[in-house]
Amino acid sequence: xxxxxxxxxxxxxxxxxxxxxxxxxxxxxxxxxxxxxxxxxxxxxxxxxxxxxxxxxxxxxxxxxxxxxxxxxxxxxxxxxxxxxxxxxxxxxxxxxxxxxxxxxxxxxxxxxxxxxxxxxxxxxxxxxxxxxxxxxxxxxxxxxxxxxxxxxxxxxxxxxxxxxxxxxxxxxxxxxxxxxxxxxxxxxxxxxxxxxxxxxxxxxxxxxxxxxxxxxxxxxxxxxxxxxxxxxxxxxxxxxxxxxxxxxxxxxxxxxxxxxxxxxxxxxxxxxxxxxxxxxxxxxxxxxxxxxxxxxxxxxxxxxxxxxxxxxxxxxxxxxxxxxxxxxxxxxxxxxxxxxxxxxxxxxxxxxxxxxxxxxxxxxx
Amino acid sequence: xxxxxxxxxxxxxxxxxxxxxxxxxxxxxxxxxxxxxxxxxxxxxxxxxxxxxxxxxxxxxxxxxxxxxxxxxxxxxxxxxxxxxxxxxxxxxxxxxxxxxxxxxxxxxxxxxxxxxxxxxxxxxxxxxxxxxxxxxxxxxxxxxxxxxxxxxxxxxxxxxxxxxxxxxxxxxxxxxxxxxxxxxxxxxxxxxxxxxxxxxxxxxxxxxxxxxxxxxxxxxxxxxxxxxxxxxxxxxxxxxxxxxxxxxxxxxxxxxxxxxxxxxxxxxxxxxxxxxxxxxxxxxxxxxxxxxxxxxxxxxxxxxxxxxxxxxxxxxxxxxxxxxxxxxxxxxxxxxxxxxxxxxxxxxxxxxxxxxxxxxxxxxxxxxxxxxxxxxxxxxxxxxxxxxxxxxxxxxxxxxxxxxxxxxxxxxxxxxxxxxxxxxxxxxxxxxxx
Numbered sequence: 001x002x003x004x005x006x007x008x009x010x011x012x013x014x015x016x017x018x019x020x021x022x023x024x025x026x027x028x029x030x031x032x033x034x035x036x037x038x039x040x041x042x043x044x045x046x047x048x049x050x051x052x053x054x055x056x057x058x059x060x061x062x063x064x065x066x067x068x069x070x071x072x073x074x075x076x077x078x079x080x081x082x083x084x085x086x087x088x089x090x091x092x093x094x095x096x097x098x099x100x101x102x103x104x105x106x107x108x109x110x111x112x113x114x115x116x117x118x119x120x121x122x123x124x125x126x127x128x129x130x131x132x133x134x135x136x137x138x139x140x141x142x143x144x145x146x147x148x149x150x151x152x153x154x155x156x157x158x159x160x161x162x163x164x165x166x167x168x169x170x171x172x173x174x175x176x177x178x179x180x181x182x183x184x185x186x187x188x189x190x191x192x193x194x195x196x197x198x199x200x201x202x203x204x205x206x207x208x209x210x211x212x213x214x215x216x217x218x219x220x221x222x223x224x225x226x227x228x229x230x231x232x233x234x235x236x237x238x239x240x241x242x243x244x245x246x247x248x249x250x251x252x253x254x255x256x257x258x259x260x261x262x263x264x265x266x267x268x269x270x271x272x273x274x275x276x277x278x279x280x281x282x283x284x285x286x287x288x289x290x291x292x293x294x295x296x297x298x299x300x301x302x303x304x305x306x307x308x309x310x311x312x313x314x315x316x317x318x319x320x321x322x323x324x325x326x327x328x329x330x331x332x333x334x335x336x337x338x339x340x341x342x343x344x345x346x347x348x349x350x351x352x353x354x355x356x357x358x359x360x361x362x363x364x365x366x
Numbered sequence: 367x368x369x370x371x372x373x374x375x376x377x378x379x380x381x382x383x384x385x386x387x388x389x390x391x392x393x394x395x396x397x398x399x400x401x402x403x404x405x406x407x408x409x410x411x412x413x414x415x416x417x418x419x420x421x422x423x424x425x426x427x428x429x430x431x432x433x434x435x436x437x438x439x440x441x442x443x444x445x446x447x448x449x450x451x452x453x454x455x456x457x458x459x460x461x462x463x464x465x466x467x468x469x470x471x472x473x474x475x476x477x478x479x480x481x482x483x484x485x486x487x488x489x490x491x492x493x494x495x496x497x498x499x500x501x502x503x504x505x506x507x508x509x510x511x512x513x514x515x516x517x518x519x520x521x522x523x524x525x526x527x528x529x530x531x532x533x534x535x536x537x538x539x540x541x542x543x544x545x546x547x548x549x550x551x552x553x554x555x556x557x558x559x560x561x562x563x564x565x566x567x568x569x570x571x572x573x574x575x576x577x578x579x580x581x582x583x584x585x586x587x588x589x590x591x592x593x594x595x596x597x598x599x600x601x602x603x604x605x606x607x608x609x610x611x612x613x614x615x616x617x618x619x620x621x622x623x624x625x626x627x628x629x630x631x632x633x634x635x636x637x638x639x640x641x642x643x644x645x646x647x648x649x650x651x652x653x654x655x656x657x658x659x660x661x662x663x664x665x666x667x668x669x670x671x672x673x674x675x676x677x678x679x680x681x682x683x684x685x686x687x688x689x690x691x692x693x694x695x696x697x698x699x700x701x702x703x704x705x706x707x708x709x710x711x712x713x714x715x716x717x718x719x720x721x722x723x724x725x726x727x728x729x730x731x732x733x734x735x736x737x738x739x740x741x742x743x744x745x746x747x748x749x750x751x752x753x754x755x756x757x758x759x760x761x762x763x764x765x766x767x768x769x770x771x772x773x774x775x776x777x778x779x780x781x782x783x784x785x786x787x788x789x790x791x792x793x794x795x796x797x798x799x800x801x
C-alpha cells in the first residue's frame with residue numbers, strides 16, 4: 001500500500017483551474033511535482049491560416065477570438081500592424097481613443113485574472129467585487145462599439161465612429177470610483193494571511209530565466225525587469241502619456257499580484273490623461289476603399305495585458321490579404337516556462353502558478 | 367462538375383419517379399425514398415436527411431446527369447444535392463465503378479407514379495464498401511443515353527482516410543497556389559524601381575522622338591507645329607498612406623553584423639522602421655551567438671521565430687525569421703535565412719531556450735525540422751496529423767461537416783505508443799488470438 005514510486009497524473013484538459021483546455025502531464029512523488037509537461041492544441045482553430053485567406057479588414061474579427069478577455073488589445077495590435085505594413089498615418093484623436101480603450105481592456109483583463117486567480121486559490125469573495133467593475137468596463141465597450149466581448153473595436157486607419165454622446169460621463173464616473181475599488185481588493189487580499197501563504201515563494205522565476213524563456217508582461221516585471229513595450233517601443237499615444245512601470249524584485253506569485261494591482265492604478269492614470277487631453281479632429285485616415293499591399297514584412301509588438309503580443313505579417317504585391325500571418329501570443333511563450341516554475345513544488349502550487357501566468361488558451365492554441 | 371452528396375428532404379410522396387430515373391442512387395420504400403448504400407462513401411442506406419453522407423467520387427461524376435434529372439423531375443422537390451466544380455474538368459470522365467451493381471432499366475423515361483414499388487428487384491444490399499474500388503475492367507455505362515462513350519480513364523488512387531488533401535480524391539478542395547515570391551528585399555526593390563524608371567524614360571524618349579518627326583512632317587507640309595509632349599508627373603492621391611520603401615542599412619547594429627559575419631550576410635536593409643539581416647543558412651548559429659553575446663549587440667531575448675512558405679521560389683522554399691529584442695537598448699532585429707525543402711536548420715534552443723515551442727510549432731505548421739532540437743514533436747495539431755497546415759498547398763475549404771471519431775487511430779501511432787507503454791509496465795494489451 002505504501003509503495004514508494006512515482007505517479008503520473010493528468011491535470012486537465014477539463015479541469016476548472018486550468019483556465020480552458022490546458023492539459024498538464026504531471027509526474028508526482030507524493031505531493032512533489034517531479035516533472036511537468038503541458039499539452040496544448042485542444043482549441044486550435046487555425047487562425048493564422050484563416051486570416052491568410054481573409055482580407056485585411058476581415059482579419060480583425062479573428063483577433064477578437066484569440067484572447068477573448070482582451071479583445072480590444074488584440075484589435076489594436078492588428079490595426080497597427082497593418083498600418084505599419086501600409087505606412088498609414090492615424091489621426092491623433094483616434095490614437096488617444098485607442099489608447100484609452102486599450103487601457104480599459106487592460107483593467108478588464110486584470111480584473112478577470114484577479115477574480116479567477118483568487119477563485120483557484122480559494123478566495124471566493126474577490127470574484128464578486130472584480131466582476132462588478134468589469135461590468136462597468138464592458139458597458140463602456142458596449143457604448144463605444146455595441147459589443148461587450150468580441151469588440152472588433154477599431155478600423156484600419158482609425159476608428160469607425162467618434163465617441164458617442166455621454167461617453168465622457170461614463171468614463172469619468174468610472175474613474176471617480178475605481179481607485180477605491182482597487183483599495184477594496186487590497187483590503188481583501190494583500191495582508192490576508194492565507195493569500196500570502198499560498199502565494200509568497202510560489203512559482204519562482206528569476207530575471208535571467210525569464211529573459212531566456214522570453215517571458216514578457218507582468219510576469220517579467222515581477223522578476224525585476226522594467227520592460228514594458230508601451231515605454232520601450234511606444235505605439236498609439238503612449239509616447240505622450242505619463243505613467244510608471246511597476247516592478248518587484250521577488251519573482252514569485254505574490255509579486256506578480258502586486259505588480260498587476262499597481263498596473264491597474266497606472267492604467268486608470270492613463271485613462272484620466274486620455275480623457276482630459278483628448279484632442280479634436282478626425283478619427284479616420286483617408287484611405288482607398290480597397291487596400292492592396294506591396295511587398296513588405298512587419299513584426300508589430302504591443303503590450304497586451306498578458307505580455308508582448310506580436311503580429312508578423314508579410315504582404316504580397318497587389319494582394320488584398322496577407323501572404324503570411326503569424327501571432328506571437330504572450331500566453332504561448334509564458335506557458336512554456338510553467339514546468340520550470342512548478343517542478344520541485346507541491347501539486348497545489350501548480351494551480352496557483354497557472355493562475356499567476358494568466359493563460360488564455362484561446363490565444364495559446366490559436 | 368461532380369455531385370458529392372445527395373439527400374432527401376422530408377415530404378416525399380413515394381411517387382417512384384426518382385427511382386425510375388436513376389435506380390442506382392434512389393430506392394423507394396413503402397414510406398419514403400432513400401439513397402442506396404452502394405453509392406455512398408460510408409455504405410449506409412439511410413433516410414435520415416441529417417446524415418448527408420458523401421457519394422463515392424466517380425459515381426458522383428458519372429451519374430451526375432441522371433441525378434440532376436431525377437431531382438428536377440421530383441414533383442415535390444425533396445431531392446437535394448451538392449454539386450462542385452472539378453479541377454480536372456477537362457479530363458475524361460471516370461468510368462463507373464465495378465461495384466456498381468444494378469443494370470439500369472432500359473427505358474429511363476420519367477414515369478410518374480406509375481411503376482410499382484420495387485421492393486425486391488435489384489435492391490443492392492448496403493455493402494459496407496471499403497475504399498472505393500477503382501474499376502479494373504470498366505463496365506460500359508448503361509444508364510443515360512446522352513453520355514458519350516467514355517475513353518480510357520486513369521483509375522483514381524484510393525483515399526486513405528478522412529485527412530487526405532489529394533485534390534483528385536476531394537474535388538471540392540481547390541487550392542490556389544501563389545504565383546509570386548513576396549520576399550521583402552532591398553536589392554529586389556532597387557532592381558524593380560530601376561526597371562520602372564528605365565521604362566518610363568524609354569516612353570518619354572519615344573514621345574520626344576515622335577514629336578520631332580511630327581514636327582518635321584508638319585514643317586514639310588506647311589502645317590502648324592504639333593504640341594510638344596508633356597511629361598506626366600504622378601499626382602498625389604490624397605491618402606494618408608505612404609508605402610515604407612526599403613532603405614539601405616545605416617543602423618550601427620546592422621553594420622556591426624556585416625563587419626563580424628562578412629560574406630555570410632546576404633542582405634541587410636531597413637524597412638518600416640525595422641531592421642532585417644538576411645544571413646546564409648549555414649551561419650545561423652554563429653549569427654545567433656553573436657547577437658546574444660557580442661558586447662555591441664546584446665540581443666537578450668528571442669521574441670518570435672516563424673517561417674513562411676514560398677512555393678514559387680526557385681532554389682529555396684522557406685524563409686525562417688528570428689525576431690530578437692534587446693531589452694537594455696530597446697532595439698529589435700530580424701534575422702532571416704532562406705532554406706530549401708528538406709533542409710534542417712540548426713536549432714536556436716541552445717542559444718535562446720524560448721525557441722523550443724516556437725520550433726515545434728514551425729515543424730507542426732510548416733514541416734521544417736530543426737537539427738539539435740531536444741523535443742521535435744508536434745505541438746498544436748494531434749500527434750497523428752498527416753500534413754502541415756500552413757504550407758500553401760494545404761487547402762482551406764473543408765469537406766463539410768462530418769463525424770470524426772477521435773478515438774479512431776488513423777495512422778496507428780497512438781496504438782503503438784499505448785502498446786509500448788503497456789509493454790514497459792508489464793501489461794499485455796494484445797488481444798487474445800482466436801482459438
